[in-house]
Amino acid sequence: MSFLKNIFPKKIKIGRKIFLYPALILLFLLLAVFFYNIYFWGTIFPNISLAGFSVSGKYPQVAADELDKKIAVPEKVVLTAKDQSFEIPTQDIELAYDFVKSASYAYEFTRTGNIFYDLAKRIELIFKPSDLGLRLTLNEQKLQEALSVIAGQITTEPVFPSVKITKGEILVDKGAPGSELDTKLVSAQIGKNLAYASGGPIALPLKAIDPTLSDQEAGLYQERAEKLKAKTLTLKFEFQVFNFKGNELLALLDPKTEYSKDAIDKVVEDVSGQVNREPQDSVFVFDGGRVQEFAPSKDGAAVKSDSLADMIRGNLRTLETSEEAGVSVDIPVERKAPKIQNEDVNNLGIKELIGRGSSRFSGSIANRIHNVSLAASRFKGVLVEPGATFSFNDVLGDVSDFTGYKQAYIIKDGKTVLGDGGGVCQVSTTLFRAVLNAGLPIIERRAHAYRVGYYEQDSPPGLDATVYAPTTDLKFKNDTPGHILIQTIADTKKLTLVFEIYGTNDGRIATTSKPVVSGVTPPPEDLYVDDPTLPLGKINQIEHKAWGAKVTFNYKVERDGELIYQKTFLSNYRPWQAVYMRGTGPAE
Incomplete structure (x- = not known):
């Protein structure tokens, strides 16, 4: 026991010393930090400079004043x-x-509010x-x-790299290297230089x-281009059609x-610009037996861009991997209903679009364009009662210079001659197509004597209808349960007509x-007729050649699987001779 008594006091004394020295060192450090902070209270800590100019121990405002005097803005x-070598005046970039x-930044550099970070930063300095x-x-x-x-x-x-079709051949441009300025990197370097x-x-x-x-x-x-060379990708929305073929495809x-994201995004953007629309409320103003103002209700539409892009890619793969000559894609849209529907503004049964027809008349002379637009306006807003038979000639009325028509080429007595209202048949042809699309019974229709180029610009032959009062008319019957309303859209810039x-x-x-x-038959040989009223050597063409042919198509209307109307249309086009008037009069 006496041995233990002698030993323990010694151990206690040694233990006290072991804990005392670190405590004294820690106290010294804390006091040093305290007095260090007190000494630099309100001033910038040591070893900090701005753009090479020492601001250590200075009050921020004093440092700012001195910087303003000593540092000049680079020119x-x-x-x-x-x-x-290139120069950018610093004045130009303000x-x-x-x-x-x-x-202030230099002052707060070691005063972030985080005690441990600030202490470490001050020791590091x-x-x-730090500059x-x-x-x-x-x-x-x-x-x-x-x-x-x-x-x-x-x-x-x-x-x-690019690929294109030139004279029927696929040509690949392998591309060539180039270079571009790394604007992000140079901007950062400029910022750093200016900061110092x-x-x-x-x-x-x-x-x-x-x-x-x-x-x-x-x-x-x-190889991939060869597979797509003769194929077509079609995007459709309602009556809008976008075809991509050849170099576009x-x-x-x-x-x-595989496929160019930028190119597909551009297609989606362009298509969206033509398809997207706000909802359209219906407008219906009826006066004097005719609809004076009508705007059909239309759902708003917004193309689902991501979905369309995916569908384009998927159908391109189909075209590349199959024997299909073309694929058609219904453009995906998000619809928004209008507040006022067609049935909200009338009680005549005019609820929706049931038929549409279109035609083109590129190459028409000015007078013909005028006549097409004028004649089409006669049908805008026309109502046809349930059970009634519609007559094109009755609605059209008199066609003469007294009613605003101008001279343009018409077919009369087996010849192409100038006459009042040339171009009216463009209107009857377009209405005929709309009636077919609507599924209405055709009571009377006659084809032209010969094939007319205007009517085959966007249509196969056989879908035309000629009129000439009082002998030749276009008639159809409204056998629907309600009234039908006819609307026309004549675009004299694009030279298109829509019913x-x-x-x-x-x-x-x-x-x-x-x-x-x-029964295709060639046109007769060109005929030249001497005309003493024309100067010698002057040639005027008054008839254009056209091949003769017989054209038939079947028209069928069904409802709930039951046939309600059927008709076969026959068009017998005569071969048409080109005729030239040859001047034999005095030379000019």
Whole structure:
């Protein structure tokens, strides 16, 4: 026991010393930190400088004043590239230093509010001084504009691979390397130089771009293009149709990533611009037995861009991997109903579009264009009662110069002659197509004596209808449960005509077969007729040649699987001779 008593007091004394020394050291450090902070209270800590100018131990405002006196704004930014040099005046980019913010930044550099971070930073400064950049402002847009101008002088545009059809052959351009200015990197370097008030030159960084295809890649690219060479991708929405074929279709290919995202996005953007629309409320103003103002209700539509892009890619794969000559895609849209529907503004049964017909008349003379527009206006707003038979001639009325028509070519007595109202048959032909589309019974229709080029610009032969009062008319019957309303849209710039028929959809479905052309006969030889009223040597063509043919198509209307109307249309076109008037009169 006496042995233990002698030992323990000694151990206790040693233990006290072990804990006492670290405690004294920690106390010393804490006191040192405390007095260090007290000493630099309100001033910037040691070993901190701004753009090479020491601000240690200075009050922020004092430091800001001294910076303002000693640091000058560089006059220009100097950029170099090989043997070229470019300058951007700092005045042009509105460079300005904020010395007050700069001094505050230096003051707060070790005063973030995080005790441990600030303490570590202050200790680090003892061994590793920090040179901070100045706070500044500049016009970033003007800087980028200046860099864009410089980039245009030092960069080489790469040639990206492409494929196109030239004279029926697939040609692949493998591309060529180029370079571009790394604007992000040079902007950062400019910012750093200016932050340190440096006017030293900056080497312009160029990024190499090499999209060139290898021989193997070019070969695969050509193989893919060959598969699409004669194919068509069709996008449809209601009556809008967008066809992509030939070089337009090949432009969607990408030799590196299957299909070009940029090209497909551009297609989606262009299509969306033509399809997207706000909801349209219905307007219906009835007066004097005719609809004076009508606007059909239309759902708003917004193309689902991502879905359409995916569908384009998917159908391109189908075209590449199948024998199909073409694929058709219904454009996906998000619809929004209008507040006022057609049935909300009338009690005549005019609820929806039940038929539509269109035609083109490119190449028409001015008088014919005038007549087409005038005649079409006669049918705008016409109502046809249930059970009534519609007569084109009755609605059209008198066709003469007294009713506003001008002289244009018509077929009369087996000849093409100038007459009042040339172009009226463009209107009857377009209405005929709309009636077929609506599934209404055709009571009377006659084809032209010969094939007229206007009516085959966007249609196969056999879908025309001629009129000539009082002997030749176009008639149809309204056998729907409600009234039908006829609307016309004549576009004299695009040279297109559209008839729309509105009414009640009773579930009927109309189909027209593909016209069958037979008995094709060549036109007679050109005929030249001497005309003493024309100067000698003057030639005027008064008839254009046309091949003769018989054209038939079947028209069938069904409802709930039951046949309600059927008719076969026959058009017997005579071969037409080209006739020229040859001047034999005195020479001019």
